[in-house]
Ligand code: GTP
């Protein structure tokens with residue numbers, strides 16, 4: 001994908017209505033700090049349009065990035081952030097659930113999992129949630145630069161089995177540092193744009 005222009009077009013909190021976009025949307029879900037916003041920046045060739053932080057809980061709204069007026073990359077708030085109150089967690093859960101459930105232009109959901117760790121109970125819940133909304137999640141194994149090459153296959157297997165993914169599930173290793181996996185993710189999105 002040749003990036004011509006990108007804008008943060010819509011920011012949705014719990015009380016804001018979802019935008020009625022005319023272009024396809026693809027969303028990125030995953031626990032706090034897994035690297036969703038960093039990955040969106042890497043996809044858009046931007047350093048910091050999507051705000052990132054080493055502190056979990058940075059993205060607290062649903063952010064719609066318009067790319068070339070062709071497709072929206074949708075940054076979702078992370079889950080599993082311990083320092084947030086239970087009522088906040090429930091609000092974010094509802095926000096994400098409502099979005100997955102009610103977005104006619106949402107064509108694919110990517111679920112990001114840190115390649116270093118076995119998926120958590122929340123990751124599994126999120127995976128099942130995405131499936132129950134009728135999507136086949138594409139798994140992105142993030143922070144690839146943090147492990148040795150010799151560990152990659154073993155860790156990918158841990159992610160697959162930990163989530164209990166359906167056979168044929170696409171899993172793409174990715175690093176926002178080296179940009180490895182970027183072209184593969186765009187190729188997948190561009191494939192959807194042609195459907
Ligand atoms: P929330 O908005 O809190 O849900 O987090 P997020 O999933 O958007 O994570 P974010 O992109 O803010 O990244 C969290 C931290 O991980 C930041 O310090 C990033 O620099 C770092 N990070 C993200 N991706 C990578 C990666 O591929 N490699 C390395 N080494 N660090 C990464």
Ligand code: MG
Pocket residue numbers: 036037038051052058059075078
């Ligand atoms: Mg974020």
